[in-house]
Amino acid sequence: MLGKLLVRYLSTYRWLLLGVLVFQFTAAMAALYLPRLNADIIDQGVARGDTAYIWSTGIFMLAISLGQITASIIATYFAARTAMAAGRDIRRDVFEKVSAFSEREVSQFGPGSLITRNTNDVQQVQMLAMMGATMLVTAPLLAIGGVVMALQQDVGLSWLIGVSVPTLLVIAGLVISRMVPLFRRFQTKLDAVNRILREQLTGVRVVRAFVREDIEEERFRGANTDILIVGRKVGSLFVLLFPLAMLVLNVTVVGVIWFGGIQVDAGTVEIGTLFAFMQYVGQILMGVLMASFMTIMIPRAAVSAERIGEVLASESTLTRPAEPVRVFPRPGAVEFEGVGFTYPGAESPVLQGLTFAAEPGETLAIVGSTGSGKTTLVSLIPRLFDATAGTVRVGGVDVREADLDLLWKGIGLVPQRPFLFTGTVASNLRFGREDATDEELWAALEIAQGRDFVEAMEGGLGARIAQGGTNVSGGQRQRLAIARAIVHQPDLLIFDDSFSALDLATDARLRQALWRELPDVTKVVVAQRISTVTGADRIVVLDGGRVVGNGTHRELLETSATYREIVESQLGVEA
Numbered sequence: 001m002l003g004k005l006l007v008r009y010l011s012t013y014r015w016l017l018l019g020v021l022v023f024q025f026t027a028a029m030a031a032l033y034l035p036r037l038n039a040d041i042i043d044q045g046v047a048r049g050d051t052a053y054i055w056s057t058g059i060f061m062l063a064i065s066l067g068q069i070t071a072s073i074i075a076t077y078f079a080a081r082t083a084m085a086a087g088r089d090i091r092r093d094v095f096e097k098v099s100a101f102s103e104r105e106v107s108q109f110g111p112g113s114l115i116t117r118n119t120n121d122v123q124q125v126q127m128l129a130m131m132g133a134t135m136l137v138t139a140p141l142l143a144i145g146g147v148v149m150a151l152q153q154d155v156g157l158s159w160l161i162g163v164s165v166p167t168l169l170v171i172a173g174l175v176i177s178r179m180v181p182l183f184r185r186f187q188t189k190l191d192a193v194n195r196i197l198r199e200q201l202t203g204v205r206v207v208r209a210f211v212r213e214d215i216e217e218e219r220f221r222g223a224n225t226d227i228l229i230v231g232r233k234v235g236s237l238f239v240l241l242f243p244l245a246m247l248v249l250n251v252t253v254v255g256v257i258w259f260g261g262i263q264v265d266a267g268t269v270e271i272g273t274l275f276a277f278m279q280y281v282g283q284i285l286m287g288v289l290m291a292s293f294m295t296i297m298i299p300r301a302a303v304s305a306e307r308i309g310e311v312l313a314s315e316s317t318l319t320r321p322a323e324p325v326r327v328f329p330r331p332g333a334v335e336f337e338g339v340g341f342t343y344p345g346a347e348s349p350v351l352q353g354l355t356f357a358a359e360p361g362e363t364l365a366i367v368g369s370t371g372s373g374k375t376t377l378v379s380l381i382p383r384l385f386d387a388t389a390g391t392v393r394v395g396g397v398d399v400r401e402a403d404l405d406l407l408w409k410g411i412g413l414v415p416q417r418p419f420l421f422t423g424t425v426a427s428n429l430r431f432g433r434e435d436a437t438d439e440e441l442w443a444a445l446e447i448a449q450g451r452d453f454v455e456a457m458e459g460g461l462g463a464r465i466a467q468g469g470t471n472v473s474g475g476q477r478q479r480l481a482i483a484r485a486i487v488h489q490p491d492l493l494i495f496d497d498s499f500s501a502l503d504l505a506t507d508a509r510l511r512q513a514l515w516r517e518l519p520d521v522t523k524v525v526v527a528q529r530i531s532t533v534t535g536a537d538r539i540v541v542l543d544g545g546r547v548v549g550n551g552t553h554r555e556l557l558e559t560s561a562t563y564r565e566i567v568e569s570q571l572g573v574e575a
Contacts, residue, residue, distance in 0.1 A: 515535070
């Protein structure tokens with residue numbers, strides 16, 4: 001998976017990678033050539049007392065060193081550009097994939113895990129791409145080139161390389177083999193930390209209301225400790241590798257000095273050659289060490305690439321039709337025909353056998369006890385979920401055959417828990433339609449009964465809104481969400497228990513304004529309060545995922561025992 005991911009995203013930048021290869025090759029060749037020149041200075045210049053040769057060769061070495069530095073800088077620049085661009089492309093594709101997910105896929109992965117995959121996991125792959133573009137070119141050149149150059153200097157000492165390199169490879173292999181499962185556990189623990197932190201930040205009011213700070217701190221401490229333990233094990237192995245590698249390097253250098261000194265004393269090897277051989281041994285082992293460092297990064301990046309690949313390979317159940325219908329003959333009409341829905345892995349369906357309809361401009365109310373399937377029902381209209389049985393039609397077209405963008409364009413949804421984005425009142429309202437004028441925003445606020453409190457806010461339409469709308473009350477948040485849906489100018493408005501935070505007077509004024517100002521817009525209203533739905537053209541009563549009543553308020557009082565029970569219970573409470 002890691003290889004496929006890197007090939008897929010790095011192939012776009014092959015010219016930059018070619019530049020990395022060329023300049024890294026140049027830098028490596030310069031590094032391999034310098035010890036040979038150093039040996040020549042010692043053996044020829046110093047031994048003969050040839051000052052001119054020492055100066056000319058030294059200046060040449062300095063020029064090569066400067067060229068090596070320049071080539072390394074350019075190669076690193078190209079590698080950084082390539083890796084950062086690839087990381088950007090991966091994050092973009094993951095975001096677009098997640099954006100196309102239905103609620104089913106989002107729930108399957110979990111929001112916290114999806115965030116981790118698009119941030120930390122992408123970063124791991126990105127860092128591997130950057131380091132790999134440099135080290136994976138330099139390391140083999142230094143190791144292989146160093147062996148060739150060392151053999152040219154002295155074949156008799158080459159057995160030291162034959163012992164040290166395999167020893168270093170065995171040590172690296174043993175350490176890295178233990179890291180792979182630890183990296184997988186580390187990413188899973190990181191998901192847990194992100195999930196808990198996200199829950200605590202989102203539900204901070206609930207935590208404080210129930211005085212759960214200490215308990216939640218303990219829960220986070222537990223998750224944080226878990227990731228500490230795994231990270232400590234990884235760190236211990238990581239730290240262990242370098243001392244062992246340096247031990248092999250130092251022992252090898254001592255061996256070169258020891259056995260090389262014997263040969264120098266015997267007159268079979270010159271001192272400059274011995275020094276060059278030592279430098280080549282260092283370069284060989286450094287190349288192996290760099291490769292080992294890369295192999296440490298590869299397992300973690302491989303785990304991250306696997307997690308990213310799971311997201312990219314996931315097919316959303318929200319599939320777009322091959323030949324979408326772009327014409328809606330009856331804008332605003334809603335029809336359910338034998339509709340059923342079952343959540344994945346559930347033993348029984350949430351909805352079954354739903355059949356009803358709402359004509360354009362009508363108000364359709366949906367009532368029922370908690371857990372009867374009201375929110376699931378309205379989620380089927382804009383295709384947040386797809387019905388597992390039957391057909392849902394909007395505008396006279398099966399929603400599974402309709403062009404999704406046109407379908408969503410014709411629907412204004414106010415969810416049960418309205419969400420506001422960081423920005424201003426105006427930017428949140430224009431989320432429904434970017435070209436809306438200020439006059440249209442104020443008109444929508446007027447209908448939603450939100451004009452008064454927006455005018456009282458500092459800045460009016462330019463007033464700041466915190467993430468999630470946490471700096472406004474629940475009722476204000478609902479009214480802003482309703483105004484946003486109105487600005488969208490849809491043919492169908494869906495209110496999923498969107499008046500629950502409003503007092504009865506505001507609720508009544510808002511409904512009257514909606515009915516008066518938007519008579520041609522179909523309205524689907526999910527509500528718990530009977531007073532909210534009594535004026536609806538049609539009321540659908542749900543119980544256990546089935547329709548047990550369908551008609552007007554007066555008709556249902558006479559024909560539906562479930563509806564009558566709900567009315568009587570609320571009238572008793574209100575009295």
